[in-house]
Every structure is written in structure tokens, then in C-alpha cells.
Amino acid sequence: MPRVVVIGAGILGLATAYNLAKRGVRDVLVVDRGYLCGGASGRNGGGVRAQFSSETNIRLMRESIEICRDFATEMKINVWFRQGGYLFLTRTAARARDLEENVALQNRCGLPTRMLDPSELQRIVPELSSAGVRAASFNPGDGVVFPWPFIWGYARAAKDLGVSIRPFTEVVGFEARSGRITGVRLRPTRLSPLDATDEVLPAGDVYTESCDDVVLCAGAWSPKVAALVGLALPNKPHRHEICSTEPLKPWLGPLVADLSDGLYFSQSMRGEIVGGVAVEPVPEGINQQSSRRFLTTYARALVRAIPTMAGVRVLRQWAGCYDLTPDGSPIVGRVADPSNLTLACGFMGHGFMMAPVMGRLLAEHVATGETSPLFARWGLDRFARGELEHENMIIG
Amino acid sequence: MTAKAMLCRCEDVTLDEVMEALDAGHHDIESVKRYTGFGTGWCQGKQCVVACARLLAQVTGKAPELPITPRPPLHPVALGVLASLGDDEEG
Ligand SMILES: Cc1cc2nc3c(=O)[nH]c(=O)nc-3n(C[C@H](O)[C@H](O)[C@H](O)COP(=O)(O)OP(=O)(O)OC[C@H]3O[C@@H](n4cnc5c(N)ncnc54)[C@H](O)[C@@H]3O)c2cc1C
Numbered sequence: 001m002p003r004v005v006v007i008g009a010g011i012l013g014l015a016t017a018y019n020l021a022k023r024g025v026r027d028v029l030v031v032d033r034g035y036l037c038g039g040a041s042g043r044n045g046g047g048v049r050a051q052f053s054s055e056t057n058i059r060l061m062r063e064s065i066e067i068c069r070d071f072a073t074e075m076k077i078n079v080w081f082r083q084g085g086y087l088f089l090t091r092t093a094a095r096a097r098d099l100e101e102n103v104a105l106q107n108r109c110g111l112p113t114r115m116l117d118p119s120e121l122q123r124i125v126p127e128l129s130s131a132g133v134r135a136a137s138f139n140p141g142d143g144v145v146f147p148w149p150f151i152w153g154y155a156r157a158a159k160d161l162g163v164s165i166r167p168f169t170e171v172v173g174f175e176a177r178s179g180r181i182t183g184v185r186l187r188p189t190r191l192s193p194l195d196a197t198d199e200v201l202p203a204g205d206v207y208t209e210s211c212d213d214v215v216l217c218a219g220a221w222s223p224k225v226a227a228l229v230g231l232a233l234p235n236k237p238h239r240h241e242i243c244s245t246e247p248l249k250p251w252l253g254p255l256v257a258d259l260s261d262g263l264y265f266s267q268s269m270r271g272e273i274v275g276g277v278a279v280e281p282v283p284e285g286i287n288q289q290s291s292r293r294f295l296t297t298y299a300r301a302l303v304r305a306i307p308t309m310a311g312v313r314v315l316r317q318w319a320g321c322y323d324l325t326p327d328g329s330p331i332v333g334r335v336a337d338p339s340n341l342t343l344a345c346g347f348m349g350h351g352f353m354m355a356p357v358m359g360r361l362l363a364e365h366v367a368t369g370e371t372s373p374l375f376a377r378w379g380l381d382r383f384a385r386g387e388l389e390h391e392n393m394i395i396g
Numbered sequence: 397m398t399a400k401a402m403l404c405r406c407e408d409v410t411l412d413e414v415m416e417a418l419d420a421g422h423h424d425i426e427s428v429k430r431y432t433g434f435g436t437g438w439c440q441g442k443q444c445v446v447a448c449a450r451l452l453a454q455v456t457g458k459a460p461e462l463p464i465t466p467r468p469p470l471h472p473v474a475l476g477v478l479a480s481l482g483d484d485e486e487g
Contacts, residue, residue: 035422037430148430156420167427191424246438246472270407290468292483299478310476315440316467 003027004366005184005211007171007225010041011147011352012344013217014154014165015359016366021161023367028163029209033170033189033200037151039219041352043288043320045242045274047255047266048353049086049142050111053102053392054329056374058109060357065141067356075153079145080269085254086142087116087124088393089133095259096135098392103137113139124253127306144255144266147352154359172206174214174229174338181229181338183208213366215342220286220321222345229338234383235325235346239282240396241294243317245309247271256305262396263301273312277301278396290317322349322396327388332358333365333375342366343380349396403451404444406437414448418455425449429464440467 004020006013009032017030032038048068050061068081090096099115106113116136121128124138155165166186173185188204218225220237248271255266262278277298279291295317303310325331325346334342344362347354365375377389399412409432417431425448428434434448435441445463453460 035424035427035430038426042430148433152431168424191426245475292468292481295469295478296481296483299475299481303475303479310479311474313472313474314469314478315438315472316436317469318467 003211004029004213004215005209006030006215006217007184008032008039008217008219008221009036009155009165009167010039010217010219011151011154011355012041012219012347012358012362013215014151014158015355016215016217016344016362017163017165018154018158018161019359019363020367021158021163023363025363025367026162028158029211030158030163030165031169031171031184031186032167034191035167036155036165037148039221040320040323041147041151041219043242043318044147044352045264045266045276046145046147046268046352047086047142047264047395048081048145049139049255051086051088051102051106051113051137051139051142051393053098053105054389055105055109056329056377056389057391058106058111061353062109062111064353064355064357065143068143068145071150071153071356075157077149077153077156079149079153081143081145082269083141083143084252084266085124085138085140087121087254087256088137089256089258089260090135091132091258091260093134099135099137099259102393106139111139112141113137125256127251127308128256129305129307138254142255144268146268146270150352168200168203170200171225171228175208176229176338179337180340181211181214183210184214213340213342215344215362215366217344219345219347219351220323222323222343226343229341231335231337231341233331233343233345233380235323235331237286237321238324239287239319240276240322240349241279241290241317241319242274242276243295243298243314244268244272244274245312246315248273248312257395258301258305259393259395261301263298263305264395265302272315273309275302276396286321288319288321290319323347323351326383328391328394329389330354330358330378331380332362333371333379335380348391348394350394403447404432404434404437406439406443407433407435409434409444411451414451415455418452423452423456423458425452425464428452435464438472
């Protein structure tokens with residue numbers, strides 16, 4: 001009988017399961033409606049940064065970057081981690097002031113982030129056209145990873161510690177008694193021939209796994225799953241598109257992000273330039289289709305920033321969903337009813353980088369039942385209390 | 397074929413590596429793609445998808461699978477060309 005059922009085998013679910021098992025909670029079942037890497041965790045840009053506007057995020061991400069640095073050794077898998085820094089740009093005066101305030105706060109938290117003058121900007125990315133750029137900040141410790149091996153690393157390490165991971169298994173309902181979930185209703189699935197990555201079809205009968213604790217890590221699907229147990233969540237899926245080019249020899253050090261138009265791009269260890277841009281409006285709900293409008297918008301923004309990119313070819317584009325909350329901060333921790341349900345969702349467009357540290361904290365929370373000050377602040381009830389936790393360094 | 401035979405030349409994925417993915421329990425083509433990285437390089441799978449799908453069918457005894465989801469553009473297109481195109485109507 002599994003004690004803890006984790007819903008969603010994205011990076012959050014797997015990191016939590018691994019850390020639970022490491023703490024000795026080994027009766028853990030992780031289920032996912034599709035294959036591993038099918039959700040946002042297999043579709044993201046792999047950016048890892050500590051440049052945020054809230055002290056909470058800055059401190060958490062400092063720790064997460066430490067974990068990323070040791071990940072290959074601990075998990076025995078190459079995650080292509082490269083610390084080339086993050087270079088934030090802005091073209092508006094208001095955002096320039098934000099950047100300066102954020103850098104001052106980051107410095108107080110011990111980060112070496114600095115504002116760049118135009119000559120330094122040119123030195124770090126000589127190909128960048130600085131026309132119209134009002135301000136830029138740089139933290140050399142930020143970086144990029146290749147998301148897929150990160151997932152496999154957690155999955156394998158969790159399995160080695162006794163965790164069961166069951167892909168192609170969808171949560172379709174819950175059994176509850178006296179304000180507690182006693183069982184999770186599951187149905188086997190398979191890929192749909194219509195759209196192999198986004199849809200799953202029923203492929204077997206519904207059955208129940210009993211449980212003592214449930215952790216909801218279903219990313220952008222979380223509100224749908226929570227609704228099955230009568231819980232309303234305020235987060236919303238929001239499609240984000242991304243693409244990669246043909247591989248080039250290494251030339252781009254940092255991930256560059258323009259806060260004015262949502263453009264970001266970096267060079268992966270495989271040589272490709274991976275990036276995206278904000279495109280509005282997007283279709284309602286979960287949608288993982290690619291659009292041509294994204295490609296043309298991205299191409300214009302990227303060629304404006306790096307004119308020499310005009311001759312480089314785009315190889316592939318795809319899409320995933322951000323999991324947006326009203327204040328830009330995640331929703332984590334136990335809820336009041338049902339009392340054995342823990343949420344881990346609402347990670348916006350930065351949940352991949354947060355997972356290494358959040359997986360540890362979530363496992364501690366589930367295993368000990370204790371609520372840290374962080375979990376109290378990031379809990380679901382903050383919306384009812386009206387005590388929001390704003391974050392303004394959101395890309396895209 | 398020898399174990400070091402290249403199934404995906406763009407991403408240097410060998411027969412060995414695909415077999416390891418199958419042994420690890422990845423019995424659908426989308427998982428094998430993400431476990432090994434095959435099909436994500438310059439040719440976008442033109443040379444390797446068939447070989448990997450056949451191997452998967454042989455090992456699992458299941459009918460050959462759906463192709464991996466094709467990712468646009470169909471052929472590599474230069475950013476400068478894309479930048480000069482107008483936006484289409486639909487999202
Ligand atoms: C284009 C793009 C770029 C991004 N770039 C970055 C970046 O550079 N850095 C960064 O840190 N973050 C980035 N993000 C955000 C990041 O990918 C997410 O925050 C993170 O992956 C969320 O992980 P997760 O495990 O919560 O969700 P997911 O990976 O989405 O996992 C949720 C899982 O739940 C499963 N599920 C859903 N419903 C059910 C059900 N009923 N039963 C069972 N399983 C179910 C899904 O199949 C899915 O696998 C980006 C996101 C996108 C879309």
C-alpha cells in the first residue's frame with residue numbers, strides 16, 4: 001500500500017518523491033497521465049537564475065543553484081549545467097529602476113549581481129545591439145541546464161530508493177472520508193494518434209490506490225485535478241512557446257533576457273540557441289500547439305537584439321504551459337480540506353529551477369507535517385487573507 | 397548491427413543507447429526520444445525515426461508506433477526570413 005501518492009511526474013513531483021525517499025519515506029507512488037517530460041518540465045528553456053525581485057526567491061535560488069552544481073555527481077548523470085550568467089536588459093525607465101532596486105537587494109542577499117555599463121555589456125556579448133537599451137544587470141553565477149537528463153536523474157535515483165513511478169496513469173478522481181483523501185482513482189492511458197504529445201486516451205479500467213498523503217504536482221493541470229476533490233485553485237495555464245536553432249560553435253556566454261518584450265535566448269551545451277518571446281493573447285486553457293506568429297515575433301525580436309542571427313536557421317519549435325498565479329509566487333503546502341493534500345503548483349515560468357530546492361522543502365513538509373514560515377507565506381490561504389507575495393522578475 | 401552503430405547521427409545516439417532506454421522500461425517512442433535525444437538534431441529525425449520505431453516494435457512485440465510529434469518548421473528556416481514575414485491571423 002503506497003503511503004504517499006504524488007500526482008505528476010514533472011520535475012516537482014520527481015524531486016519531491018526522491019527527497020521523500022531520501023528521508024526514509026519510501027512508500028511513494030508517482031503517477032503521470034503521459035510520459036515523463038511530457039509536461040512543462042520537458043518543454044522549458046532550462047534557465048537557472050537567482051536574479052529575482054523578492055528576497056525569498058533570491059535565497060531559494062541561491063540554494064537551488066548549489067544543488068544544480070552538485071547534481072551530476074550526486075545523480076551520476078550529465079545535465080549539461082553551464083554557468084554563463086544571466087544578463088537582464090530593459091528598454092524602459094521604469095524597468096531600469098526596478099532592475100537597480102533588485103540588484104541592490106540581491107547584493108544584500110550575498111549575490112555578486114551588478115549593473116552593467118554599455119562597454120561592459122559589449123564586452124560580455126559583443127554581438128548584442130545595445131541601441132535603445134536603458135539598463136542591464138548581470139549575475140555570473142546564473143546558468144542553463146538541459147532539462148531532460150535532470151528528469152531522468154531524479155527518476156532513476158528515486159526508483160533506486162524504492163519509489164514507484166507509473167507513467168501513462170491518469171488521476172480521474174478521489175475517495176475521501178472525514179476531510180481526508182483515502183484513495184486516488186487511477187486510469188491507464190495511452191498516447192492519442194491525433195496529437196502524440198498533448199493528448200492521452202483511456203486504455204484500461206479505473207482502479208483505486210489507497211494513500212495516507214497526496215502531493216499535487218500537476219503543474220498547469222493542477223486546478224483541474226484539484227477540482228476533482230472540490231478544491232478551487234486560482235492558478236491558470238498560459239501557453240508559452242519556445243524554439244531552437246541549428247547548433248553553432250560556442251559564442252554566447254549568458255542567457256540574455258529583455259524585460260521589455262519578453263525575449264530571452266541562451267546557447268545550450270549542444271550549441272543550439274534556445275529561446276522565446278512573449279506573445280499575447282494565447283488560447284485559453286491547456287494548449288501545447290505551436291504558432292507561426294510566435295516564430296515571426298521571436299525572429300524579429302532576436303534579429304533586432306543580435307543582427308548576426310539573421311542567417312541562422314530555426315530547427316524546431318514547440319510549446320508548453322506556464323502555471324500562472326495572481327501574484328507570481330507558487331502555491332505550496334498542506335490545505336485545510338482535505339487535510340492530507342499538499343499543493344506544489346503555481347511555479348509560473350521558473351518552476352524547473354526551483355524544483356531542486358523545493359523538492360527538499362516539500363519532502364520535509366510532507367514527512368514531518370511541520371509548516372515553515374515560507375510555506376505559511378506561500379500557502380493557498382494567502383489569497384483569502386489578501387496577503388500576496390509579489391515577484392516582478394518574470395520572463396515572457 | 398554492432399552495439400556502436402549510430403542510429404541518430406546528428407545527436408550521436410548509438411544502438412546501445414537506444415537498447416539501454418528500452419531496458420530501462422521506456423516502451424513508447426516519445427519517451428525513448430527524450431531519454432536518448434534521438435531525432436532532435438539537424439535532420440529532425442528524417443534518418444533515425446524509422447530505425448528507432450522498428451527497434452521498439454521488435455523489442456516490445458507491439459505494432460510500430462505513431463511517429464514522434466513533428467515540430468515545425470518542416471525544413472530549417474533562417475531567422476532573417478522569418479523576421480521579414482508578416483504575422484498570420486490565427487494564434
Ligand atoms: C516554454 C517554457 C519555457 C520555460 N522556461 C523555464 C526556464 O528557463 N527555467 C525554469 O526554471 N522554468 C521554465 N519554465 C517553467 C517550468 O518548465 C515549469 O515551472 C516546471 O517544469 C513545472 O514543473 P511541474 O513538475 O510542476 O509541472 P509539469 O512538468 O507540467 O508536470 C506536471 C505533470 O502532471 C501530469 N498530470 C496532469 N494532469 C494529471 C492527472 N490528472 N493525472 C496524472 N498526472 C497528471 C502531466 O502529464 C505533467 O507531466 C518554462 C516553461 C515553459 C512552458
